[in-house]
Amino acid sequence: MVNLVIFWSVLVSLMISGLSSIFIVNRGLSPLKKFEHYLTKISPGRLNIRIPTQELPVELETLSKTQNAMLDRLDLGFQRLSEFSSDIAHELKTPLSNMTTQTQVMLSADRALAEYQDTLGSNLEELERINKTINDILYLAKSENSLLYQNNEMLNLSEEISRLIEYHDIAGEEKGVSIHLKGQGELFYDKSMFQRVMNNLFTNAIRHASPNSIIQVIIKQLDNELSIGVTNHGDTIPKESLPFIFDRFYRADKSRVHTNSVGAGLGLPITQSIIEAYGGTILAKSFDRSTEFWISFQKIT
Known part of the structure:
Protein backbone atom coordinates (compact mmCIF):
# COMPACT_ATOMS: atom_id res chain seq x y z
CA MET A 1 0.00 0.00 0.00
CA VAL A 2 2.82 2.35 0.91
CA ASN A 3 4.57 1.59 -2.35
CA LEU A 4 1.41 2.37 -4.28
CA VAL A 5 1.07 5.73 -2.56
CA ILE A 6 4.69 6.53 -3.28
CA PHE A 7 4.22 5.52 -6.93
CA TRP A 8 1.22 7.76 -7.42
CA SER A 9 2.87 10.60 -5.55
CA VAL A 10 5.93 10.40 -7.75
CA LEU A 11 3.78 10.10 -10.88
CA VAL A 12 1.67 13.13 -9.97
CA SER A 13 4.80 15.10 -9.09
CA LEU A 14 6.35 14.23 -12.43
CA MET A 15 3.18 15.25 -14.28
CA ILE A 16 2.98 18.53 -12.41
CA SER A 17 6.69 19.12 -12.96
CA GLY A 18 6.38 18.30 -16.66
CA LEU A 19 3.37 20.54 -17.17
CA SER A 20 5.07 23.32 -15.24
CA SER A 21 8.19 22.94 -17.36
CA ILE A 22 6.16 23.08 -20.56
CA PHE A 23 4.35 26.20 -19.33
CA ILE A 24 7.58 27.88 -18.27
CA VAL A 25 9.36 26.99 -21.52
CA ASN A 26 6.45 28.22 -23.65
CA ARG A 27 6.26 31.39 -21.65
CA GLY A 28 10.01 31.88 -21.96
CA LEU A 29 9.93 31.23 -25.70
CA SER A 30 6.94 33.50 -26.28
CA PRO A 31 9.11 36.56 -27.11
CA LEU A 32 11.13 34.48 -29.58
CA LYS A 33 7.94 33.23 -31.22
CA LYS A 34 6.74 36.81 -31.48
CA PHE A 35 10.14 37.74 -32.95
CA GLU A 36 9.80 34.89 -35.44
CA HIS A 37 6.25 35.98 -36.28
CA TYR A 38 7.45 39.38 -37.48
CA LEU A 39 10.43 37.92 -39.35
CA THR A 40 8.17 35.59 -41.35
CA LYS A 41 6.24 38.62 -42.60
CA ILE A 42 9.34 40.19 -44.16
CA SER A 43 9.90 39.67 -47.89
CA PRO A 44 11.58 41.62 -50.73
CA GLY A 45 8.27 43.38 -51.33
CA ARG A 46 7.60 44.09 -47.63
CA LEU A 47 10.85 45.51 -46.29
CA ASN A 48 8.95 48.26 -44.48
CA ILE A 49 8.01 45.89 -41.63
CA ARG A 50 9.91 46.50 -38.39
CA ILE A 51 10.08 44.50 -35.16
CA PRO A 52 8.42 46.44 -32.29
CA THR A 53 11.16 46.51 -29.66
CA GLN A 54 8.77 47.71 -26.96
CA GLU A 55 6.93 44.36 -27.10
CA LEU A 56 10.07 42.34 -26.44
CA PRO A 57 12.05 41.73 -23.25
CA VAL A 58 15.26 43.60 -22.58
CA GLU A 59 17.30 40.54 -23.55
CA LEU A 60 16.00 40.73 -27.13
CA GLU A 61 15.98 44.51 -27.47
CA THR A 62 19.52 44.76 -28.86
CA LEU A 63 18.88 41.93 -31.32
CA SER A 64 15.65 43.51 -32.55
CA LYS A 65 17.30 46.93 -32.99
CA THR A 66 20.14 45.32 -34.95
CA GLN A 67 17.61 43.49 -37.11
CA ASN A 68 15.66 46.69 -37.75
CA ALA A 69 18.85 48.54 -38.68
CA MET A 70 19.70 45.80 -41.17
CA LEU A 71 16.19 46.06 -42.65
CA ASP A 72 16.63 49.83 -42.97
CA ARG A 73 19.81 49.29 -44.99
CA LEU A 74 18.19 46.63 -47.17
CA ASP A 75 15.12 48.80 -47.75
CA LEU A 76 17.31 51.74 -48.76
CA GLY A 77 19.35 49.50 -51.04
CA PHE A 78 16.26 48.18 -52.81
CA GLN A 79 14.90 51.71 -53.21
CA ARG A 80 18.16 52.93 -54.73
CA LEU A 81 18.30 49.91 -57.03
CA SER A 82 14.76 50.60 -58.20
CA GLU A 83 15.53 54.29 -58.76
CA PHE A 84 18.79 53.42 -60.51
CA SER A 85 17.02 51.01 -62.88
CA SER A 86 14.42 53.65 -63.67
CA ASP A 87 17.06 56.34 -64.20
CA ILE A 88 19.27 54.26 -66.47
CA ALA A 89 16.23 53.21 -68.51
CA HIS A 90 15.38 56.90 -68.93
CA GLU A 91 18.94 57.85 -69.83
CA LEU A 92 19.14 55.21 -72.56
CA LYS A 93 15.54 55.50 -73.77
CA THR A 94 15.77 59.19 -74.69
CA PRO A 95 18.69 59.00 -77.15
CA LEU A 96 17.43 55.71 -78.61
CA SER A 97 14.01 57.26 -79.19
CA ASN A 98 15.65 60.28 -80.83
CA MET A 99 17.66 58.10 -83.20
CA THR A 100 14.64 55.94 -84.04
CA THR A 101 12.50 58.97 -84.85
CA GLN A 102 15.19 60.64 -86.95
CA THR A 103 15.86 57.42 -88.87
CA GLN A 104 12.15 56.88 -89.55
CA VAL A 105 11.81 60.43 -90.85
CA MET A 106 14.83 60.04 -93.13
CA LEU A 107 13.51 56.76 -94.54
CA SER A 108 10.02 58.13 -95.18
CA ALA A 109 11.14 59.87 -98.38
CA ASP A 110 14.14 60.49 -100.59
CA ARG A 111 16.50 63.05 -99.07
CA ALA A 112 19.47 65.09 -100.14
CA LEU A 113 22.92 63.83 -99.24
CA ALA A 114 23.43 66.71 -96.79
CA GLU A 115 20.32 65.69 -94.85
CA TYR A 116 21.57 62.12 -94.52
CA GLN A 117 24.92 63.41 -93.31
CA ASP A 118 23.28 65.68 -90.72
CA THR A 119 21.15 62.82 -89.40
CA LEU A 120 24.11 60.45 -89.20
CA GLY A 121 26.10 63.11 -87.38
CA SER A 122 23.27 63.63 -84.90
CA ASN A 123 22.92 59.87 -84.37
CA LEU A 124 26.65 59.59 -83.81
CA GLU A 125 26.45 62.18 -81.02
CA GLU A 126 23.66 60.20 -79.36
CA LEU A 127 25.65 56.95 -79.68
CA GLU A 128 28.68 58.62 -78.13
CA ARG A 129 26.53 59.74 -75.20
CA ILE A 130 25.15 56.23 -74.73
CA ASN A 131 28.64 54.77 -74.94
CA LYS A 132 29.96 57.23 -72.36
CA THR A 133 27.05 56.49 -70.02
CA ILE A 134 27.68 52.74 -70.22
CA ASN A 135 31.43 53.17 -69.73
CA ASP A 136 30.81 55.42 -66.72
CA ILE A 137 28.45 52.87 -65.18
CA LEU A 138 31.03 50.10 -65.61
CA TYR A 139 33.79 52.30 -64.20
CA LEU A 140 31.61 53.22 -61.23
CA ALA A 141 30.78 49.57 -60.55
CA LYS A 142 34.48 48.63 -60.61
CA SER A 143 35.41 51.54 -58.37
CA GLU A 144 32.71 50.76 -55.79
CA ASN A 145 33.83 47.13 -55.65
CA SER A 146 37.57 47.90 -55.46
CA LEU A 147 38.25 46.34 -58.87
CA LEU A 148 40.23 49.23 -60.34
CA TYR A 149 43.93 48.65 -60.89
CA GLN A 150 45.92 51.19 -58.91
CA ASN A 151 49.34 52.25 -60.15
Whole structure:
Protein backbone atom coordinates (compact mmCIF):
# COMPACT_ATOMS: atom_id res chain seq x y z
CA MET A 1 0.00 0.00 0.00
CA VAL A 2 2.82 2.35 0.91
CA ASN A 3 4.57 1.59 -2.35
CA LEU A 4 1.41 2.37 -4.28
CA VAL A 5 1.07 5.73 -2.56
CA ILE A 6 4.69 6.53 -3.28
CA PHE A 7 4.22 5.52 -6.93
CA TRP A 8 1.22 7.76 -7.42
CA SER A 9 2.87 10.60 -5.55
CA VAL A 10 5.93 10.40 -7.75
CA LEU A 11 3.78 10.10 -10.88
CA VAL A 12 1.67 13.13 -9.97
CA SER A 13 4.80 15.10 -9.09
CA LEU A 14 6.35 14.23 -12.43
CA MET A 15 3.18 15.25 -14.28
CA ILE A 16 2.98 18.53 -12.41
CA SER A 17 6.69 19.12 -12.96
CA GLY A 18 6.38 18.30 -16.66
CA LEU A 19 3.37 20.54 -17.17
CA SER A 20 5.07 23.32 -15.24
CA SER A 21 8.19 22.94 -17.36
CA ILE A 22 6.16 23.08 -20.56
CA PHE A 23 4.35 26.20 -19.33
CA ILE A 24 7.58 27.88 -18.27
CA VAL A 25 9.36 26.99 -21.52
CA ASN A 26 6.45 28.22 -23.65
CA ARG A 27 6.26 31.39 -21.65
CA GLY A 28 10.01 31.88 -21.96
CA LEU A 29 9.93 31.23 -25.70
CA SER A 30 6.94 33.50 -26.28
CA PRO A 31 9.11 36.56 -27.11
CA LEU A 32 11.13 34.48 -29.58
CA LYS A 33 7.94 33.23 -31.22
CA LYS A 34 6.74 36.81 -31.48
CA PHE A 35 10.14 37.74 -32.95
CA GLU A 36 9.80 34.89 -35.44
CA HIS A 37 6.25 35.98 -36.28
CA TYR A 38 7.45 39.38 -37.48
CA LEU A 39 10.43 37.92 -39.35
CA THR A 40 8.17 35.59 -41.35
CA LYS A 41 6.24 38.62 -42.60
CA ILE A 42 9.34 40.19 -44.16
CA SER A 43 9.90 39.67 -47.89
CA PRO A 44 11.58 41.62 -50.73
CA GLY A 45 8.27 43.38 -51.33
CA ARG A 46 7.60 44.09 -47.63
CA LEU A 47 10.85 45.51 -46.29
CA ASN A 48 8.95 48.26 -44.48
CA ILE A 49 8.01 45.89 -41.63
CA ARG A 50 9.91 46.50 -38.39
CA ILE A 51 10.08 44.50 -35.16
CA PRO A 52 8.42 46.44 -32.29
CA THR A 53 11.16 46.51 -29.66
CA GLN A 54 8.77 47.71 -26.96
CA GLU A 55 6.93 44.36 -27.10
CA LEU A 56 10.07 42.34 -26.44
CA PRO A 57 12.05 41.73 -23.25
CA VAL A 58 15.26 43.60 -22.58
CA GLU A 59 17.30 40.54 -23.55
CA LEU A 60 16.00 40.73 -27.13
CA GLU A 61 15.98 44.51 -27.47
CA THR A 62 19.52 44.76 -28.86
CA LEU A 63 18.88 41.93 -31.32
CA SER A 64 15.65 43.51 -32.55
CA LYS A 65 17.30 46.93 -32.99
CA THR A 66 20.14 45.32 -34.95
CA GLN A 67 17.61 43.49 -37.11
CA ASN A 68 15.66 46.69 -37.75
CA ALA A 69 18.85 48.54 -38.68
CA MET A 70 19.70 45.80 -41.17
CA LEU A 71 16.19 46.06 -42.65
CA ASP A 72 16.63 49.83 -42.97
CA ARG A 73 19.81 49.29 -44.99
CA LEU A 74 18.19 46.63 -47.17
CA ASP A 75 15.12 48.80 -47.75
CA LEU A 76 17.31 51.74 -48.76
CA GLY A 77 19.35 49.50 -51.04
CA PHE A 78 16.26 48.18 -52.81
CA GLN A 79 14.90 51.71 -53.21
CA ARG A 80 18.16 52.93 -54.73
CA LEU A 81 18.30 49.91 -57.03
CA SER A 82 14.76 50.60 -58.20
CA GLU A 83 15.53 54.29 -58.76
CA PHE A 84 18.79 53.42 -60.51
CA SER A 85 17.02 51.01 -62.88
CA SER A 86 14.42 53.65 -63.67
CA ASP A 87 17.06 56.34 -64.20
CA ILE A 88 19.27 54.26 -66.47
CA ALA A 89 16.23 53.21 -68.51
CA HIS A 90 15.38 56.90 -68.93
CA GLU A 91 18.94 57.85 -69.83
CA LEU A 92 19.14 55.21 -72.56
CA LYS A 93 15.54 55.50 -73.77
CA THR A 94 15.77 59.19 -74.69
CA PRO A 95 18.69 59.00 -77.15
CA LEU A 96 17.43 55.71 -78.61
CA SER A 97 14.01 57.26 -79.19
CA ASN A 98 15.65 60.28 -80.83
CA MET A 99 17.66 58.10 -83.20
CA THR A 100 14.64 55.94 -84.04
CA THR A 101 12.50 58.97 -84.85
CA GLN A 102 15.19 60.64 -86.95
CA THR A 103 15.86 57.42 -88.87
CA GLN A 104 12.15 56.88 -89.55
CA VAL A 105 11.81 60.43 -90.85
CA MET A 106 14.83 60.04 -93.13
CA LEU A 107 13.51 56.76 -94.54
CA SER A 108 10.02 58.13 -95.18
CA ALA A 109 11.14 59.87 -98.38
CA ASP A 110 14.14 60.49 -100.59
CA ARG A 111 16.50 63.05 -99.07
CA ALA A 112 19.47 65.09 -100.14
CA LEU A 113 22.92 63.83 -99.24
CA ALA A 114 23.43 66.71 -96.79
CA GLU A 115 20.32 65.69 -94.85
CA TYR A 116 21.57 62.12 -94.52
CA GLN A 117 24.92 63.41 -93.31
CA ASP A 118 23.28 65.68 -90.72
CA THR A 119 21.15 62.82 -89.40
CA LEU A 120 24.11 60.45 -89.20
CA GLY A 121 26.10 63.11 -87.38
CA SER A 122 23.27 63.63 -84.90
CA ASN A 123 22.92 59.87 -84.37
CA LEU A 124 26.65 59.59 -83.81
CA GLU A 125 26.45 62.18 -81.02
CA GLU A 126 23.66 60.20 -79.36
CA LEU A 127 25.65 56.95 -79.68
CA GLU A 128 28.68 58.62 -78.13
CA ARG A 129 26.53 59.74 -75.20
CA ILE A 130 25.15 56.23 -74.73
CA ASN A 131 28.64 54.77 -74.94
CA LYS A 132 29.96 57.23 -72.36
CA THR A 133 27.05 56.49 -70.02
CA ILE A 134 27.68 52.74 -70.22
CA ASN A 135 31.43 53.17 -69.73
CA ASP A 136 30.81 55.42 -66.72
CA ILE A 137 28.45 52.87 -65.18
CA LEU A 138 31.03 50.10 -65.61
CA TYR A 139 33.79 52.30 -64.20
CA LEU A 140 31.61 53.22 -61.23
CA ALA A 141 30.78 49.57 -60.55
CA LYS A 142 34.48 48.63 -60.61
CA SER A 143 35.41 51.54 -58.37
CA GLU A 144 32.71 50.76 -55.79
CA ASN A 145 33.83 47.13 -55.65
CA SER A 146 37.57 47.90 -55.46
CA LEU A 147 38.25 46.34 -58.87
CA LEU A 148 40.23 49.23 -60.34
CA TYR A 149 43.93 48.65 -60.89
CA GLN A 150 45.92 51.19 -58.91
CA ASN A 151 49.34 52.25 -60.15
CA ASN A 152 50.26 54.64 -57.35
CA GLU A 153 53.07 57.14 -57.56
CA MET A 154 54.06 60.36 -55.82
CA LEU A 155 52.34 63.23 -57.63
CA ASN A 156 53.40 66.86 -57.60
CA LEU A 157 49.92 68.35 -57.32
CA SER A 158 50.69 71.85 -58.53
CA GLU A 159 52.27 70.45 -61.71
CA GLU A 160 49.50 67.90 -62.35
CA ILE A 161 46.68 70.36 -61.73
CA SER A 162 48.37 73.06 -63.84
CA ARG A 163 48.45 70.69 -66.82
CA LEU A 164 44.77 69.88 -66.34
CA ILE A 165 43.94 73.58 -66.10
CA GLU A 166 45.61 74.20 -69.47
CA TYR A 167 43.39 71.51 -70.98
CA HIS A 168 40.19 72.99 -69.51
CA ASP A 169 41.12 76.58 -70.41
CA ILE A 170 39.77 75.94 -73.92
CA ALA A 171 36.30 75.10 -72.59
CA GLY A 172 36.48 77.98 -70.12
CA GLU A 173 37.30 80.54 -72.80
CA GLU A 174 33.87 80.04 -74.38
CA LYS A 175 32.29 81.47 -71.20
CA GLY A 176 35.14 83.78 -70.29
CA VAL A 177 35.90 81.54 -67.30
CA SER A 178 39.46 81.10 -66.05
CA ILE A 179 40.91 78.70 -63.47
CA HIS A 180 43.42 79.95 -60.89
CA LEU A 181 45.57 77.65 -58.76
CA LYS A 182 47.01 78.42 -55.34
CA GLY A 183 49.15 76.22 -53.11
CA GLN A 184 51.21 73.10 -53.59
CA GLY A 185 51.61 69.64 -52.18
CA GLU A 186 52.33 65.99 -52.91
CA LEU A 187 50.01 62.98 -52.97
CA PHE A 188 50.68 59.24 -53.35
CA TYR A 189 47.96 58.36 -55.84
CA ASP A 190 47.13 56.74 -59.16
CA LYS A 191 47.78 59.41 -61.79
CA SER A 192 44.93 58.49 -64.17
CA MET A 193 42.42 58.31 -61.31
CA PHE A 194 43.55 61.67 -59.93
CA GLN A 195 43.18 63.20 -63.39
CA ARG A 196 39.67 61.78 -63.67
CA VAL A 197 38.69 63.23 -60.29
CA MET A 198 39.99 66.70 -61.13
CA ASN A 199 38.60 66.62 -64.69
CA ASN A 200 35.15 65.84 -63.30
CA LEU A 201 35.38 68.69 -60.79
CA PHE A 202 36.67 71.17 -63.39
CA THR A 203 34.00 70.18 -65.93
CA ASN A 204 31.30 70.57 -63.29
CA ALA A 205 32.69 73.93 -62.14
CA ILE A 206 32.92 75.37 -65.67
CA ARG A 207 29.41 74.18 -66.53
CA HIS A 208 27.86 75.98 -63.55
CA ALA A 209 30.15 79.02 -63.38
CA SER A 210 28.90 82.48 -64.25
CA PRO A 211 30.29 84.02 -67.46
CA ASN A 212 33.54 85.94 -67.00
CA SER A 213 34.17 84.48 -63.54
CA ILE A 214 37.13 82.80 -61.87
CA ILE A 215 37.29 79.21 -60.64
CA GLN A 216 39.61 78.97 -57.65
CA VAL A 217 41.63 75.83 -56.92
CA ILE A 218 43.37 75.66 -53.55
CA ILE A 219 45.83 73.02 -52.31
CA LYS A 220 46.24 72.83 -48.53
CA GLN A 221 48.88 70.53 -47.10
CA LEU A 222 48.82 70.13 -43.32
CA ASP A 223 50.82 67.82 -41.08
CA ASN A 224 48.40 64.89 -41.31
CA GLU A 225 46.00 65.86 -44.08
CA LEU A 226 46.00 67.13 -47.64
CA SER A 227 42.98 68.94 -49.08
CA ILE A 228 42.10 70.27 -52.52
CA GLY A 229 39.26 72.75 -52.99
CA VAL A 230 37.51 73.78 -56.21
CA THR A 231 35.24 76.84 -55.99
CA ASN A 232 33.10 78.33 -58.74
CA HIS A 233 30.85 81.40 -58.63
CA GLY A 234 27.51 80.93 -60.33
CA ASP A 235 24.66 78.51 -59.84
CA THR A 236 23.87 77.71 -56.21
CA ILE A 237 22.92 74.14 -55.37
CA PRO A 238 19.66 74.15 -53.37
CA LYS A 239 20.16 73.18 -49.74
CA GLU A 240 17.71 70.31 -50.03
CA SER A 241 19.66 68.91 -53.00
CA LEU A 242 23.12 68.86 -51.41
CA PRO A 243 22.70 65.44 -49.70
CA PHE A 244 21.89 63.83 -53.06
CA ILE A 245 24.35 65.35 -55.53
CA PHE A 246 26.62 62.29 -55.31
CA ASP A 247 23.75 59.93 -56.21
CA ARG A 248 23.80 58.38 -59.65
CA PHE A 249 21.96 60.35 -62.34
CA TYR A 250 20.89 62.99 -59.83
CA ARG A 251 20.52 66.55 -61.10
CA ALA A 252 19.72 69.36 -58.70
CA ASP A 253 17.34 71.03 -61.13
CA LYS A 254 15.59 67.71 -61.82
CA SER A 255 15.56 68.56 -65.52
CA ARG A 256 16.73 65.98 -67.98
CA VAL A 257 17.04 68.11 -71.05
CA HIS A 258 20.08 66.98 -73.02
CA THR A 259 22.43 69.73 -74.05
CA ASN A 260 25.69 69.49 -75.92
CA SER A 261 27.13 67.68 -72.94
CA VAL A 262 27.35 63.92 -73.13
CA GLY A 263 27.25 63.63 -69.36
CA ALA A 264 24.56 61.59 -67.63
CA GLY A 265 24.81 62.68 -64.02
CA LEU A 266 27.61 60.22 -63.19
CA GLY A 267 30.61 62.53 -62.86
CA LEU A 268 30.23 63.29 -59.15
CA PRO A 269 29.34 59.69 -58.14
CA ILE A 270 32.46 58.47 -59.96
CA THR A 271 34.53 61.18 -58.29
CA GLN A 272 33.26 60.18 -54.85
CA SER A 273 33.82 56.46 -55.44
CA ILE A 274 37.43 57.00 -56.56
CA ILE A 275 38.20 59.24 -53.60
CA GLU A 276 36.62 56.86 -51.09
CA ALA A 277 38.52 53.93 -52.63
CA TYR A 278 41.66 55.67 -51.34
CA GLY A 279 40.18 56.38 -47.92
CA GLY A 280 39.52 60.03 -48.76
CA THR A 281 36.43 62.18 -48.39
CA ILE A 282 34.62 64.72 -50.55
CA LEU A 283 32.42 67.52 -49.25
CA ALA A 284 30.20 70.00 -51.10
CA LYS A 285 29.11 73.44 -49.91
CA SER A 286 26.91 75.91 -51.77
CA PHE A 287 25.80 79.38 -50.71
CA ASP A 288 25.52 82.95 -52.04
CA ARG A 289 26.00 81.86 -55.67
CA SER A 290 29.19 80.04 -54.78
CA THR A 291 29.82 76.28 -54.76
CA GLU A 292 32.82 74.56 -53.18
CA PHE A 293 34.02 70.97 -53.48
CA TRP A 294 36.68 69.84 -51.02
CA ILE A 295 38.50 66.52 -51.24
CA SER A 296 40.71 65.43 -48.35
CA PHE A 297 43.20 62.63 -47.76
CA GLN A 298 45.13 61.49 -44.73
CA LYS A 299 48.86 61.74 -45.43
CA ILE A 300 50.79 58.48 -45.55
CA THR A 301 53.72 58.59 -43.16
